[in-house]
Amino acid sequence: MWGAFPPRNLWWLAVLGLALLYAALAVGRPRARVGALCGLVFGLCFWLPLLPWIGVYVGPLPWIALAVALSLYGAAFGAIAAVTMRLPAAPVWFAVCWIAVEWARSSFPFGGFPWGATAFGQVGSPLLPVAALGGVPLLGLAVALTAAGAAEIVRLAARGAGSWSARMRPVAVAAICLLAGPVVAAVMWPSVHDADRPGPASSRITVAAVQGNVPRLGLDFASQRRAVLDNHVRETLRLADAIRAGRVARPDVVLWPENASDIDPLENDDAATEITAASQAVAAPILVGTLILNADGRPTNTVLVWDGDRGPVGRYDKHIVQPFGEYLPWRSFFRHFSSYADQAGNFRPGTGPSVLQVPVDGREQPVPIGVSTCWEIAFDRSPRTAVDEGAQLLYVPTNNATFGRTQMTYQQLAMSQVRAVETGRSVVVAATTGVSAVVAPDGHLQQRSGFFTPAVLTADLTLRTDTTPAVRLGVGPQAVIVVIAVAGFLVALARRTRLRKRLRRDPRADGDSPDLTAEEIDDTPHP
DSSP states (O other), rough: OGSSSTTTTOTTTHHHHHHHHHHHTTTOOHHHHHHHHHHHHHHHHHHHHHHHGGGGTTOOHHHHHHHHHHHHHHHHHHHHHHHHTTTSSSSHHHHHHHHHHHHHHTTTTOOOOOOOGGGGGOOOOGGGGGGHHHHHHHHHHHHHHHHHHHHHHHHHHHHOOOOOHHHHHHHHHHHHHHHHHHHHHHHHHHHHHHHHHHHHHHGEEEEEEEOOOOOSSGGGGGHEEEEEEEHHHHHHHHHHHHHHTTSSOOSSSSEEOOBBOOOOTTHHHHHHHHHHHHHHHHSSSSEEEEEEETTEEEEEEEEHHHHHHHHHEEEOOOOOOBBBBTTOOHHHHHHHTTTTTTGGOOOOOOSOOEEEOOOOTOSSSSSEEEEEEEEGSSSSSSHHHHHTOSSSEEEEEEEEEEGSTHHHEEEEHHHHHHHHHHHHHOOOEEEEEOOEEEEOOOOOOOEEESSSSSSEEEEEEOOOOOOOHHHHHHTHHHHHHHHHHHHHHHHHHHHHHHHHHHHHTTTGGGGGGGGGGHHHHHHHHOO
């Protein structure tokens, strides 16, 4: 499963990994506690190698603690699936339970941890177009169904017991599960492919993403804030030189990353002057990632629309702030475990629209650009809400300087690629240190920068106004999957309880249980 995720991107390993997990939970019908152990081991083997970047500057304790905590969701899945898979159509129950537990992990506690969702390991997969139909949950379901269907067919073939008529139904169910995802992906592929076609000139804008880089890596990047601002101004002025020389087209808007100016330009005249000069040099507004100290004494992670002639004309405050980074839940408790705990911020989550209205020369109406700042791109509701509010382009400002030269950046970039397919929008990632990128609506990378080097990416992008089924359906697919999983688990528990009561009355009650198979009775411990 780990191998499916960036930077390896061996998407098919997710299918293989889940197929092996299905086999562990299906062969011999293990009890719930054995299923929990299987899920726990699976979780540890996935999360420990996926998240070492967590501890790159703060030591291994936070990394290991988070990996173990996330693995407990794997244990919960194993126990739930071991019970629920005793119902007919075991591959279906495996898949819906998998996505239901993913939803729980992505929601609780502290807002959840959606990083590592199955769908984010499917960049380059032929199943990727499923995201346009039902988003990340339905794409994850397609992967789990494909894996479980394949594993069940192999299991049934290996058993070879019983008449063909008795095996025909489970084989048919497994085959449907195996083929459902690829069939849906094939149906959605034309619309995903069409979203990548350039529109008329009137629907296109030129965008520049500036990656200024930082003087050095580490948790003290904030102490370098003036140098980081100067770097982004310098690269923007170089872009202006290239425009005057005719080497690149003048952009309609320039995108800076998160923390490009951690000096508040609303309070600091020097920072405001520099940003104004850069905007005037390129004759385009700049979207500036900055920190704003508010009247209540708490900062917000903010993007300002900065016009060279009028100054700030729009503002977005990050809605979903990151626990243990931008704020510390249970501060008095967690400070006992790490000396770095008090370095966590006290950021206030923003409110209001997820879309910035950006004035563009030659257009009567401003261009609506949706913003998902760094951590937010992992959450389904962030890009979906932006598109619901009219976003025609998605912008992901991010700062990965605190995670060093790790796989974290590539994992986050994969999320933007999946979101592009899910929403049918081009996505521009602007990073302080890399990797900045321009993502087409079909998920492929049109351009990308290198790691830890100054760079400017320019692209002519089509503004999209249509919406994908995934955006229109919203949380619907996920809610249906969760309800089905909960209902199936409760039914399986009820059947198990009823079976045990019958066996207590008569341990030889095989003939008195026409609705229960001999296999189910044999697997239940007799008193």
